[in-house]
Amino acid sequence: MANESTPASRSTSSKTLDITGDRDLGAQVESKVAEIAPSDEDGPSTLPHEEPANSPHTSSETLDLAMDVDLEAQLESGKVDEKTRGPPHGPSTLAHNDPAHPVNWSKSRKVLVTVVLCVWVLTLTYSSTAYVASIPTLMQRYHISEEVALLGVTFTVFGFSAGPLLFGPASELYGRRIVYSAAGLCYSAFSFAAAFAPNTASLLIFRFFVGFFGSAGMNNVPASIGDYTTLMERGLYSITYAIMAFGGPSLGPLVSAFIQHDAGWHWNFRVMAIFCTVLSIFVAFVPETHGPTLLKWRKAKAGNAPPPVKLSQIVAVLKVGLSRPLLYLFTEPVVMVVSFYFSILYGILYGFFEAFTVVYLEIRGFKTTSYGLTYIALGLGFVTAYILLATIGQQLYVKSTEESAAKGVPTPPEARLSLTYLGAVMSPISLFLFAWTAPFPHVHYIVPCIAEFLFSCSIMLIFTGFVPYLIDCYQMTSASALAAGLFSRALVGSIFPLFTLQMYHGITVQGATSLLAGISLLLAPIPFVFRAYGTTIRGRSKHITAQ
Template identity: 35%
Template sequence: MDTLPQTESTTKKVRHWRLVTSHSLVTDEVQRYDYLGAGTEDDPYRVEFITNDPRNPIGFPLWKKWLITVLVAVATLAVAFSSSAYTGSIPGLISEFDVSTELATLGITFFVLGFAIGPLIWAPLSEMYGRQFLFIGTYTLLTAFGAGTAGSKNIQTMIILRFLAGCFGSSPLTNAGGVIADMFLPDQRGLAMSVFSAAPFLGPTLGPIIGGFLGQAEGWRWVEGLMAIFTGVLCIIGALTIPETYVPVLLRKRAEKLSEMTGKVYRSKLDLEKGRKTVGEAYRIALTRPWSLLFLEPIVLLLSIYMAIVFGTLYLMFAAFPIVYQQNRGWSDGIAGLPFLGVMIGMLLGVAYGIPDNRRYVRASKRAGGKAPPEQRLVPAMVGSFFLPVGLFWFAWTNGRSVHWIVSVIGTVPFGFGMVLVFLSIMNYLIDAYTIYAASVLAAASVLRSLFGATFPLFATPMYRNLGIHWASSVPAFLALVCVPFPFLFFKYGPAIRSRCKYAAEAKKMMDEMMNKARNERPGPTISTGSKGAEKETAAVKEPTES
């Protein structure tokens, strides 16, 4: 859609509750606006955001943007927390249901497996009905299935309910990033995304600590109950405070409301320009395009594998730490979760690193005339790629009883630091390199890393039994070492590779055309209202809106 000049300071104030409850928000100014068109079926009025439109997410006051950012970040943290807090339930499940460690660990595996399947279901629905509807619906069912696990009578019921909870819980993992992208322009989004990105990493590290102590003190049912209470409270808060931010849905609802009020024909300008997909078409794209990108684009394949290895290693630690610190050192369930504090400290340092690095990227963008090459996003990954194997090898060869425990815990700090840098850097690179196809790219990457995260814990027990704690812990370190060259190769040869890749080349061509058109039509500071500029540039962290 065309872009309209806007400043936050001049945006008309509207009660926040109206934003939460009304998608259309038809004010007198909106109704009187001189839309293009004649108001007929052949030539409908083309609905776009008006100047200083209070319903445009880009125009929200800064405090409101940050309030929503924090809420969706905590909602995401709660889901990630639920994936790992289950480790505190495992000893109790083994005892009460008389099952093996491997079988009890399936509760982690199937929850994370839900992360792989869920986005393929929820993304098309988000495109049709918006982010708010999806958040409330899926988070409600996440809470319900989470509460069901607390009352499980056997391990089979527990595993099935954990899988369903993971499927529905996967919605905020992808949806929340889109909410942030809806509100912030690309050059303003760096800090918000850095803060938000800490959530899916901090959640898994907090889970074993809290779950371990609670499971030891009150039993596994309280661990499961705590997760349900946590998500239930957030569901209520989110339903009362988080408004719809997805621009295509907002304009579509406004057009429908204006048509109803006036008797004239109004259509969203986005729907007229891009065409409105049916649910079937949206699912066809969501289920086929990610696989085409994954297997036909070497950039997507190699970097997705890299992220999957790192993600799988994190979930491998949920099974490895009890072996290293409980079985090998004799620690209790609660104390054995404390080494995850080392990983968490590293992650927080990684998030902090993102603040000055965002300034570096802004400077690079200015030098490039306003849009830095996608390869500039890879600089943090180049740094983090070294810290990953260093931290993993450090942990692997200092985790024996002959070495003080603090040494191995310190080794997890560079791992957490490198993991955040690699993840954020690669995701931003894929966003910038694939723009209009980036939602499908990140869907493919999400499925692959979720599969790795689901399967890595399964082979932890036999691997540690057969190889011992040193060599078993070295396996992911060697995998991370093999991946070190990836960001360097794409930093140097990325432009040449992208020019030879079908989807990357198409994305670059289309973005160049849109940016040139925007420059010619609207000089000066602008905001995006949909399909051009920031909207297209940030399609990756939104649900698929590709044509």
């Protein structure tokens, strides 16, 4: 691919699944720090336009990054028009036909990397709910109430919300691998620390940092998948991420109930720590996938490394990069709507978990281990959704790409949402079914288990549609878009466990679950809104790459 391209060639490259630049001027700042002294020997780039190596703008050793920050502010205020500042572009990256580009990896290598990264995500989601099995023992050991003990879940999920604001942009500035390695080391250390916490305060602090550092995988793995997959492949690999991200909360209570019963709380916590440590070691060997970082390494190896960067330049880059998730969350219509939907559904998911202890332990009188087995229904729902997405969902996406190719236009990101519509309808139905069958012992327990099955299947269909949707929309800065979504949904998810147990006791299982079902019903039209007005909504977003 040539370094220079016309608008026509940019259109062609989008049709052939090339990654194009991003309109985000924050990304321009990032690019300039990595390319203070580029030369015409630097290799291919996907920049829409690239200036000559002797250009004063690109060869200056003292780039004033504040100018770019100021330019972004002027653009926001309307002083600088999109047309007057030239074509949009983002950080330069490897071309798709470059053999070193991760998109050209073998299928076996892509599968192996995906499995390692996604199982690493599973270790975090597993530990977020495996903790619950030890709550009665923790109450006795630390002499605390059930509400205080539940804060161990809240603090972990709250860590999910804080971590992405750092790790998402950091992976776009410095690459995925270094972020994974550093976060994995701390994630493992705090997991072991929680297993030996001397008091309640230290336990809650350690649990927060488990969520904080573990969120590096939770947030960045979808972006990594976007790095090394084509649009056609991305859906299948994203399904693997989703089943690990949402399968963990159902696997946690199932396995930990037996560990807690047979070996005690210390071993329950140690299993979490060992699980995450082993996977963190594997993740440290995962190769770099971030295109701009790989290009920067190539330049350094060729002797074209940039001169030392001044502290003021680093601060300017970090200011733009770290603020990007919040900028997206409050200014990008696509991210705002998707994050709002994710947040409420995530809160409902964690609130729904609180109903199980009330229904199966208090009302139906199940034993602890038997209660844990009810989570199999949730797991089966996730697996069923996986099968639906990998078969019917993928076929529908292929059909959409063929129709778009026949019309000579790129495949719209909304093609990812084909089964999301089914999930949006199924979610409130499943909650209503659980509400009016679960708390009545004369109704066989298989009926509320079917409701759990339908609910987990619906959640999987919804999230697995919108995660690759965001990746397709934002491409080079998808980690920041995903960070905005994870921040908001984890923040809401961390709050729900604080009051849902009291809600289930106060207004009964029927009332509380019906309330969650009603909220889910109000949100159900959102995917259909994207189907009808997706192009218009994306048109109002300044940082979207997809057209």
